[in-house]
Amino acid sequence: MKxxxxxxxxxVGLLVLIALxxxxxxxxxxxxxxxKNEAIKQAWSQVDVVLQRRADLIPNLVxxxxxxxxxEQKVFGDVANARAALLNARTPADKIAANGQLxxxxxxxxxxxxxxxxxxxxxxxxxxxxxLAGSENRIAVERRRYxxxxxxxxxxxxxxxxxxxxxxxxxxxxxxxxxxxxxxRQAPKVDFSMPKQ
Numbered sequence: 671m672k673x674x675x676x677x678x679x680x681x682v683g684l685l686v687l688i689a690l691x692x693x694x695x696x697x698x699x700x701x702x703x704x705x706k707n708e709a710i711k712q713a714w715s716q717v718d719v720v721l722q723r724r725a726d727l728i729p730n731l732v733x734x735x736x737x738x739x740x741x742e743q744k745v746f747g748d749v750a751n752a753r754a755a756l757l758n759a760r761t762p763a764d765k766i767a768a769n770g771q772l773x774x775x776x777x778x779x780x781x782x783x784x785x786x787x788x789x790x791x792x793x794x795x796x797x798x799x800x801x802l803a804g805s806e807n808r809i810a811v812e813r814r815r816y817x818x819x820x821x822x823x824x825x826x827x828x829x830x831x832x833x834x835x836x837x838x839x840x841x842x843x844x845x846x847x848x849x850x851x852x853x854x855r856q857a858p859k860v861d862f863s864m865p866k867q
Contacts (some may be wrong), residue, residue: 699835710844713816717848721756721769724805728753728776729863731798735779735789742782748775762846769848775801782783801836804863820844 682697732749752772780799789795823859824843827836836842 672840682762695831696835696838699832700839700841703823703827703832703836703839703841705842706819706826710816710819710823713812717809718765719811720805720808721765724802724809725753725756725772727798727802727805728772731795731802732779734792734795734798735782735786745775745782749776749779766846766848817847820847845853 709792727796728749732746749772752768752775755768756772781793783789825833827841827843838859
């Protein structure tokens, strides 16, 4: 009888020890998932800030170009619509899609500039173009950081036993990566002919 009680006590003690190890691993993994998920949110907020900065520059840039290129109304409308879509987007996935639309519209706007030599030498336009280029650089940096945060999180929750713990805790893979827009995948057309004056 004493041997049976000792065996039962040993088994119960072993089960409690295993439960404590698994529980401790679960708590540790869950806390790390929360940290990594918050890092994604923080990285996204930085992307959002620089996207907003660029969106705030666009009306001034459009107004400057409009003074020289009155007949380009469709492009101005496309830029305005793309900017409105970006400002009205709420989720990261919606903002990423709207940002791709805005990238294409801005590309068409900046292509217009090539047809207006006087505009290319306008100081207001040059200053706005420099600010826009700075914003684009900031956006690229913050996009990279955001994508790295998502990759770190996705890798962590995909590893064993974290994948099991992620399922228990309700953490899911995040696929809201920034990717190059279709317009950015096409090579730009370069024309070395002299513009008509």
